[in-house]
Amino acid sequence: xxxxxxxxxxxxxxxxxxxxxxxxxxxxxxxxxxxxxxxxxxxxxxxxxxxxxxxxxxxxxxxxxxxxxxxxxxxxxxxxxxxxxxxxxxxxxxxxxxxxxxxxxxxxxxxxxxxxxxxxxxxxxxxxxxxxxxxxxxxxxxxxxxxxxxxxxxxxxxxxxxxxxxxxxxxxxxxxxxxxxxxxxxxxxxxxxxxxxxxxxxxxxxxxxxxxxxxxxxxxxx
Amino acid sequence: xxxxxxxxxxxxxxxxxxxxxxxxxxxxxxxxxxxxxxxxxxxxxxxxxxxxxxxxxxxxxxxxxxxxxxxxxxxxxxxxxxxxxxxxxxxxxxxxxxxxxxxxxxxxxxxxxxxxxxxxxxxxxxxxxxxxxxxxxxxxxxxxxxxxxxxxxxxxxxxxxxxxxxxxxxxxxxxxxxxxxxxxxxxxxxxxxxxxxxxxxxxxxxxxxxxxxxxxxxxxxx
DNA sequence: ACGAAAATTTGATAAATGTCCAGTATTTGT
DNA sequence: ACAAATACTGGACATTTATCAAATTTTCGT
Numbered sequence: 001x002x003x004x005x006x007x008x009x010x011x012x013x014x015x016x017x018x019x020x021x022x023x024x025x026x027x028x029x030x031x032x033x034x035x036x037x038x039x040x041x042x043x044x045x046x047x048x049x050x051x052x053x054x055x056x057x058x059x060x061x062x063x064x065x066x067x068x069x070x071x072x073x074x075x076x077x078x079x080x081x082x083x084x085x086x087x088x089x090x091x092x093x094x095x096x097x098x099x100x101x102x103x104x105x106x107x108x109x110x111x112x113x114x115x116x117x118x119x120x121x122x123x124x125x126x127x128x129x130x131x132x133x134x135x136x137x138x139x140x141x142x143x144x145x146x147x148x149x150x151x152x153x154x155x156x157x158x159x160x161x162x163x164x165x166x167x168x169x170x171x172x173x174x175x176x177x178x179x180x181x182x183x184x185x186x187x188x189x190x191x192x193x194x195x196x197x198x199x200x201x202x203x204x205x206x207x208x209x210x211x212x213x214x215x216x217x218x219x220x221x222x
Numbered sequence: 223x224x225x226x227x228x229x230x231x232x233x234x235x236x237x238x239x240x241x242x243x244x245x246x247x248x249x250x251x252x253x254x255x256x257x258x259x260x261x262x263x264x265x266x267x268x269x270x271x272x273x274x275x276x277x278x279x280x281x282x283x284x285x286x287x288x289x290x291x292x293x294x295x296x297x298x299x300x301x302x303x304x305x306x307x308x309x310x311x312x313x314x315x316x317x318x319x320x321x322x323x324x325x326x327x328x329x330x331x332x333x334x335x336x337x338x339x340x341x342x343x344x345x346x347x348x349x350x351x352x353x354x355x356x357x358x359x360x361x362x363x364x365x366x367x368x369x370x371x372x373x374x375x376x377x378x379x380x381x382x383x384x385x386x387x388x389x390x391x392x393x394x395x396x397x398x399x400x401x402x403x404x405x406x407x408x409x410x411x412x413x414x415x416x417x418x419x420x421x422x423x424x425x426x427x428x429x430x431x432x433x434x435x436x437x438x439x440x441x442x443x444x
Numbered sequence: 445a446c447g448a449a450a451a452t453t454t455g456a457t458a459a460a461t462g463t464c465c466a467g468t469a470t471t472t473g474t
Numbered sequence: 475a476c477a478a479a480t481a482c483t484g485g486a487c488a489t490t491t492a493t494c495a496a497a498t499t500t501t502c503g504t
Contacts, residue, residue, distance in 0.1 A: 016471055016480055038350040039261070044462065057482050059463065104443070117349050123401040124346035127339050128260040136401075137408040165415045168402065172416065176398020179345040179358075180390065186359040193387045194394065196439035197427075205423060217418035221326075238450055238501055266492065279452050281493065 023061050025051040030072050035117040039125060070131055076118070077139045088146055095153030099206060100199045102147060106174050107195045116182030119175070144171055151206045162214055170202045245283050247273040252294050257339040261347060266290075292353055298340070299361045310368055317375030321428060322421045324369060328396050329417045338404030341397070366393055373428045384436055392424045 029051035034042050044065060048058045062068040087105050088098070109115050126133035148167035152158065158166070181191045251273035256264050266287060270280045284290040309327050310320070331337050348355040370389035374380065380388070403413045 018471065019481060022481075039346065040350075043460085045460080054483055055462090056464085056484070060481070063463080065462065120342075120345045120349055123342045124261065126401070127342055128262075133408075140402065140408075165412055165419070168409055168412055169416050169419050172398040172402045173395035174398065175401070176394040176396065179348070179397070180362065180394045186355075186362075187390055190387060190390055192444070193436050193440050194391050196436060196443045197387070197391050199443065200439050201423070201427060205419075214415050214418060217422050218414050221418045221421065222414070240501065241451060244451075265490085267490080276453055277492090278454070278494085282451070285493080287492065 019061065022053070022057065026053070026058055026061060026068070027072050027075060029053075030068060031076065031118075034072075034121060035114055038117075039121050066131075069129075073122075073132060073135050077135050080139060081142060084143065084146065095150050096203055096207075099147070099150040099154060099203055102150065103170070103174065103199045103202055104195060106143075106171075107177060107191065107198060110174070110178050110182050111188070111191055113183040116178055116185065120179055120182075140171065140175075144168055147171055154203070154206045155209060157211045158209065159211060162209070162211065165214055166206060166209065170205075173202070174198060241283070244275070244279070248275070248280055248283060248290070249294050249297060251275075252290060253298065253340075256294075256343060257336055260339075261343050288353075291351075295344075295354060295357050299357050302361060303364060306365065306368065317372050318425055318429075321369070321372040321376060321425055324372065325392070325396065325421045325424055326417060328365075328393075329399060329413065329420060332396070332400050332404050333410070333413055335405040338400055338407065342401055342404075362393065362397075366390055369393055376425070376428045377431060379433045380431065381433060384431070384433065387436055388428060388431065392427075395424070396420060 026047060030042070030047045033046050033050050037046065044058050045055055047068075048055045058068075062071070084105075088102055090098070090101065093101065122132060122136050126136050144164065144167040147170055148163045151166050151170075152163045155163075177191070177194060179185060181187050181194055248269060252264070252269045255268050255272050259268065266280050267277055269290075270277045280290075284293070306327075310324055312320070312323065315323065344354060344358050348358050366386065366389040369392055370385045373388050373392075374385045377385075399413070399416060401407060403409050403416060
């Protein structure tokens with residue numbers, strides 16, 4: 001089931017302005033269908049219906065369904081990247097305040113319908129679609145970098161690897177709330193308390209971890 | 223898309239022993255297909271092929287595909303429940319050691335192909351299938367109970383709600399490793415370190431949290 | 445070993461899917 | 475305003491899907 005990571009995802013089919021708008025409509029509708037109805041309903045016909053278009057036209061702009069998936073995912077990931085950068089790069093904040101902010105931003109975002117639905121679907125799709133797996137990995141790599149930057153600023157004695165591990169731990173812990181406390185999930189009401197614990201304890205972890213301590217703990221465990 | 227939570231999931235069609243074995247084969251094959259090929263390949267035909275059977279026979283034992291899904295999920299959840307109970311109820315351990323053990327068991331389990339693949343699929347399916355959402359919720363409810371039991375033993379001053387919140391935090395944090403550090407996931411190699419941090423810091427959280435502190439932190443955050 | 449119940453095979457059904465193409469309409473540079 | 479490039483329509487195509495029913499084989503209490 002190895003996907004072709006090559007030149008499948010062309011820039012954009014549209015050249016005339018009308019075509020460009022149509023492509024936008026299709027992508028928007030495709031995202032809506034994925035979020036509102038799930039991957040099983042992610043069908044050329046449903047997408048066409050969702051943006052009031054004929055099947056043939058969608059097929060004209062995206063001759064292969066896989067193209068649509070790839071262009072859509074690239075757009076989604078880019079949007080998240082931009083949003084993350086914009087929201088996080090606030091001036092006049094200490095490293096600790098920045099880390100708190102990032103944690104709050106991530107958890108607030110997870111509460112939204114879009115993120116809750118989209119990423120649970122992507123995690124599943126990544127199991128058997130190498131392209132999706134690759135993009136999801138790249139996206140979270142950036143998230144880890146941002147978190148790691150602040151962890152490193154809070155605790156400069158930590159090595160690069162230790163910072164990466166702490167960032168991974170914080171990120172994974174936060175993302176884990178998605179299927180449980182995300183949009184309309186069973187424990188969604190507990191998100192404020194979990195956010196509070198997260199900000200407090202992840203900052204505490206970043207502050208108080210000693211260089212070499214992770215290796216020590218790991219060795220002790222096995 | 224509201225599912226009928228009623229009497230769809232009959233006990234078992236099989237009456238003759240051969241039929242029983244066939245049903246078992248079907249369920250086993252269905253799980254294999256879901257894990258090895260994903261929800262998109264979860265098809266009567268693929269399942270039939272996976273257990274060397276004719277499509278009509280699978281259809282005879284499970285006249286509706288949704289029946290197969292429901293019986294399969296019930297069996298899966300029951301198996302996990304039993305496994306959890308067995309592994310966790312070790313004698314001669316302190317509450318703290320038990321909590322460490324539960325954390326280690328959960329994270330080790332997440333590393334396996336079965337759990338990594340299965341639960342990412344279930345989280346996605348739960349978005350639009352009420353039956354699956356219900357069973358997944360029930361399962362994690364039990365996990366939280368087990369964790370909460372030990373948290374409560376470690377820190378008896380915490381209220382029931384506080385214990386539940388801490389258990390939810392620990393559980394969600396652990397489950398969050400699935401799409402990142404699970405089977406063949408990008409950061410799978412970091413699981414030992416993450417396990418070490420998890421056991422150490424989740425126990426520390428359970429120990430040191432003061433009654434009323436969660437409410438305080440939550441209020442301070444907003 | 446007989447016979448009814450259960451299991452299995454075989455083949456068919458309608459519906460839905462991705463892809464394609466001939467023809468028509470629209471857009472855009474000139 | 476013209477012509478070429480682009481966009482869109484309508485319909486078709488072969489596959490694949492879940493479900494079903496008649497005919498056959500197997501099972502198992504008697």
